[in-house]
Amino acid sequence: MWRCNCGRENTDIGNFCIACGAAKNDVISAQISEDVQWYYYKGSDRCGPVTASEIADLLRIEEIDRKTLVWKSGMTDWIPLNQTALNTLATDVVPPIPMQAVSDKYAWALATVPFLCDFFLSRLNIVGM
Numbered sequence: 001m002w003r004c005n006c007g008r009e010n011t012d013i014g015n016f017c018i019a020c021g022a023a024k025n026d027v028i029s030a031q032i033s034e035d036v037q038w039y040y041y042k043g044s045d046r047c048g049p050v051t052a053s054e055i056a057d058l059l060r061i062e063e064i065d066r067k068t069l070v071w072k073s074g075m076t077d078w079i080p081l082n083q084t085a086l087n088t089l090a091t092d093v094v095p096p097i098p099m100q101a102v103s104d105k106y107a108w109a110l111a112t113v114p115f116l117c118d119f120f121l122s123r124l125n126i127v128g129m
């Protein structure tokens, strides 16, 4: 049996969690790496060392995200978190809003705000008179 990060107990026969689809090897290596020290880049600052569970906390509070560059001893270069075993820690983190949704909201605000301003200004004029 192996226990997934989602809490599901899986049989040793399966290589993927039957609840969330996480790869067994990734889950186990992420769990083993608790005594591994990770470093990450925040802006231009190199931060760390932190453990895998501290990485999970940083993901949860959105201090870092899946694209954050991370490094641990034995790696030749800094690579995005989502290309390491740490990615399994990011599976229960709410993903960022797709750019399309952001620009739609922005366009909506641009289209609506002038109307609202005119509306309230005209109300104020009425009250003023």
Ligand SMILES: [Zn+2]
Residues within 6 Å of the ligand: 004, 005, 006, 007, 008, 017, 018, 019, 020, 021, 022
């Ligand atoms: Zn799972």
